[in-house]
Amino acid sequence: MSARYLSSEQDAKLRRWERWNRNYFVFAFFALILVLVFSSQLGISSGEDWGGLGVLLVVLVIPIIVLQLRLSCPACGTKIGWQAKLMAPDQCKSCGVFLRSKNSSS
Ligand SMILES: [Zn+2]
Numbered sequence: 400m401s402a403r404y405l406s407s408e409q410d411a412k413l414r415r416w417e418r419w420n421r422n423y424f425v426f427a428f429f430a431l432i433l434v435l436v437f438s439s440q441l442g443i444s445s446g447e448d449w450g451g452l453g454v455l456l457v458v459l460v461i462p463i464i465v466l467q468l469r470l471s472c473p474a475c476g477t478k479i480g481w482q483a484k485l486m487a488p489d490q491c492k493s494c495g496v497f498l499r500s501k502n503s504s505s
Contacts, residue, residue, distance in 0.1 A: 403496045409473035410500035413487050420466050421485050427459045434459075472496065 405413065434455050467480035470487065477493035487498050 403474070404501035405473055405496065405499060407500045407502070412473060413498055416466070416470050417486050420483075423462055423466060424485060427463060430459055431456070472498070
């Protein structure tokens with residue numbers, strides 16, 4: 400069985416997902432820090448009431464989950480988002496295709 404690779408079009412789609420995923424992760428990370436730093440000033444974590452902060456955390460985390468769920472193998476369509484962390488995995492565990500194009504330099 401010869402190794403299978405993605406077409407450059409499929410590869411571009413995957414790279415685009417990685418870029419979005421990484422950018423959002425960075426955004427969420429800094430937003431989280433800002434929220435934690437300024438939460439007392441904003442009055443959303445005053446005393447026992449962490450409800451507002453909890454909602455903000457959920458709002459920040461949901462797009463990460465959505466992004467992960469949206470990633471599927473371009474070759475077989477299996478959802479591979481949960482195999483990925485920040486980057487797509489090297490190879491699809493389901494169909495064994497390499498998740499990059501054959502002539503990509505990396
Ligand atoms: Zn696959």
